[in-house]
Amino acid sequence: MTPSELSEALSSALAAAVADGTLALPTDAVPASVHVERPRQREHGDWATNVALQLAKKAGTTPRALAEDLAARLAVHPGIQAVEVAGPGFLNITLDAASAGELARTIVETGADYGKGASEAGKKVNLEFVSANPTGPIHIGGVRWAAVGDSLARVLEASGAEVTREYYFNDHGAQIDRFARSLLARARGEQAPEDGYGGQYIAEIADAVVADALAAGEPDPRTLPDAEAQEAFRARGVQRMFGEIKQSLHDFGVDFAVYFHEDSLHESGAVDHAVDRLRQEGHVFDADGAVWLRTTDFGDDKDRVVIKSDGQAAYIAGDIAYYLDKRERGFDDVIIMLGADHHGYIGRMMAVCAAFGDEPNENLQILIGQMVNLVKDGQPVRMSKRAGNVLTIDDLVDAVGVDAARYSLARSSADQNIDLDLDLLASQKNENPVYYVQYAHSRTCAVDRNAADRGVRREDGFDPALLDHPTESALLGRLNEFPRVVAQAAQLREPHRVARYLEALAGEYHTWYQQKDRRVLPYPDESVTDTHRARLWLNDAVRQVLANGLDLLGVTAPERM
RNA sequence: GCGCCUGUAGCUCAGUGGAUAGAGCGUCUGCCUCCGGAGCAGAAGGUCGGGGGUUCGAAUCCCUUCAGGCGCACCA
Missing domain, CATH: 3.30.1360.70 (Arginyl tRNA synthetase N-terminal domain)
Incomplete structure (x- = not known):
């Protein structure tokens, strides 16, 4: 039941x-x-x-x-x-036990589909996350969104949504110019610009740009006139940096279907198109030589400049055009995950959404995740590129591996500031609850291997009424919850609920397994009974749910550890 | 000054109106004579930041106050 x-x-x-x-x-x-x-x-x-x-x-x-x-x-x-x-x-x-125990059969027979639902069925969702600027490697904050965002995508897909993972490639504007100037200065052995980027990776990228250019039969970009040189370093540097970001994310198990270039919005006329559209709707006005959007009509604190008085598009113009572009590509739900340092953007973007005649918080949903703080010896560590203590996605993966990194970042609510202890990261990685869950899974697999040896086979029958112990009804009840947990995680956009669920399930499995007088399998000299078979069904149901849940988090379910 | 997030065990965090507030780590005590001890059983440890209110019932909702984080550009 x-x-x-x-x-x-x-x-x-x-x-x-x-x-x-x-x-x-x-x-x-x-x-x-x-x-x-x-x-x-x-x-x-x-x-x-x-x-x-x-x-x-x-x-x-x-x-x-x-x-x-x-x-x-x-x-x-x-x-x-x-x-x-x-x-x-x-x-x-x-x-009654038989009614409850039937669930084990259902789960085993449903397999990888157990937990899937239709609560988001028919929705076309665009989920944008990470979107870190290509001016440096992805740092710890971005890694958090990679872990949470990808899990959210998986949870939404499990709930029936059609999800497009998208990365906004911010390759337009002043910070890219700073990046290019920093590369050029470094390549020429000059002092880094005052507002530029430092760090070892700048030197590496600068060297790579020179090598790439020479390999392509182009002149040494360092010898070009300043403007041309900067452009050469910009184009190749951004390409190089973005390649590294893509690779790091791929190694992290996160691949985006769309990498959207901000530049393309400006080149394609999408910005003009969006501004025209807003003007038609009557939400645009001119003042002080600039073009404004009257976002205060839709609850924003102040109106926003869209085209600056120098004729350049303001940053928000790109976001306006980008939003419209996503909607015109047919997405019902446009979800954007942002760090807490961007939360001031919600008001104006919701106003933009409303100005287009859309429903704020429906067609556009902005999820804010709080910051990741690094802690060492109990003291907060300020990350700075100059101090050389930037923790990148690759550093994190090198230190603890993809599974532990993804799990630990995805298991807490995005509303929480999280502290990451650098010492713990380096030394005692077994503290991560991911191993607790993975261990439970590999234990279920060990039981399966031994069951085969002892001649306990599911196909010889299943009497669910034999799963009548309190630890068994606890396990069955927990297994029963899984589809609801997945649906709730999707609905609330809180994939961490899946992780917490798995920890509870793993705990109940370990408890059940470890009882001295209620072994899953018979002793070697004991004959196989219906009870052993019934317990094997339950074991396998747990294995399936642990595997399904770990997959939603992008974490492997090892058969041996 | 205004806005968003947070405050729960020694530490890191779950718990979107229910019964005795939970887990991991840390501390203490037990448990390998056969299915994996990366585990299990138990103990200690809480005025759920403080104060009001709503409710049969509040960690959860409302108000207020204190503390921390992050924002409040014709920057991107």
């Missing part, structure tokens, strides 16, 4: 009570689906609901009286073993 079946059973029990006059409630006050949840305490049964507490007042009765009535109606339902009224009026429901 699934939670939704239970929920329906509760609804019909309520409807029946109303129909025979026991419950004085207008028919439209009967909820179509009743919320059931896993109680914290096992003694409180497999599922619990507070529906009696919520409806008693409207019905002019007491919660306990209503609960008693529902309990009596529910108890005769097949698949339900017991219904108890507890505390102020909770209904605690215990399923």
Whole structure:
């Protein structure tokens, strides 16, 4: 019996009570689906609901009286073993073991699809994340969005959405000029510009640019006149840097379907197109020689300059054009993940969204993630390129590996500032809960290997009623939750919920496995029984869910560790 | 000054109105005579920053206050 079946059973029990006059409630006050949840305490049964507490007042009765009535109606339902009224009026429901145990079969047979749903079905989602400027390697903040963003994409896909992962390649504007000047200065052995970029990677890229140019049969870019030289370093430097970023992300398990160049918006006329469109809608005005968008009409603090008085497009013009472009490419949901240092952008971008006639927070959704702080010896470490303590995506992967890095960054809420301890990173990487989850998975695989040796086979039968121990009903209940966890993670855009779920599941698996008197498999001199087979089904169901969950996080599920 | 995020165990963090607030790490005590000890069982450790309010019920919602982070450009 699934939670939704239970929920329906509760609804019909309520409807029946109303129909025979026991419950004085207008028919439209009967909820179509009743919320059931896993109680914290096992003694409180497999599922619990507070529906009696919520409806008693409207019905002019007491919660306990209503609960008693529902309990009596529910108890005769097949698949339900017991219904108890507890505390102020909770209904605690215990399923019979066979009904609960059937889930193991369902999961094994559903395989990699168990956990998938349709809550986001039919939606075309554009998910933009990372989008770090190609003026340096991806640092720790960007890595966080890579881990969280990719997991979010996977969770949305598992919920039926069609997701396009997109990276906005910011190759237009002053910071790129600074980057190019920094490369040129470094290549010529000159002092880095005051507002330029330092760091070892600048020297490496500068050398590579020279080598690339010479290899292409071009003149040494260092010898060109300044303007041409800078352009040469810009073009090849950006290309080079972006290649490295792509490679690092790929090594991290994150690949984007679209790498969108900001330059192209300006070259293609997309900016003019977007501004024209806003002008037609009547949201644009001219003042002080500049072109403004009246974002205050849509809740922004102040109006925004779109075209500066020198005729250049302001930065937001690119974002406006980019948003419109995404919508014109047919995306229903445009999701952008940004660091907390950009949260001031939400107001104006939502205003832009509204100015186009779209629904803010629907067609455009901006997710803000808080910063990652580095900590060493309990003290915060300020990252600075000059001090040479920038932690890049490659540094992180070198230190702990992709799995541990992705897991630790994806397991906390994006609303949280997270602290990353550099000493811990370097030394005790086994502290990462990812190993706890992966270990549980490899343990299920070890059981499978041994089961084959001992002649325990799933195909010889499955009696779900034999999964009747409290540790087994705990495991089954947890397995049952997985699809809801995935759906909730997608709906709330919080993939970390999957990680926390896996940790709980792994814990319950370890507990179940480790009981001395209830081994999964027989001793070598013992004969195989139905109980061993039933436990193997459960073992394999856990294995499947651990594997499915780890995949949603982009983490491997090893068969051996 | 205004805005967004955060404040939960010694540390890092879960917990979007339910019952006795949880996990990992750290500390302490047990557990390998056969399925993987990267594990399990147990103990200690909390005025959920403070104060009001709403509710049958608040870590969760509202108000207020304190503390920390991040923002408030014709920069990108």
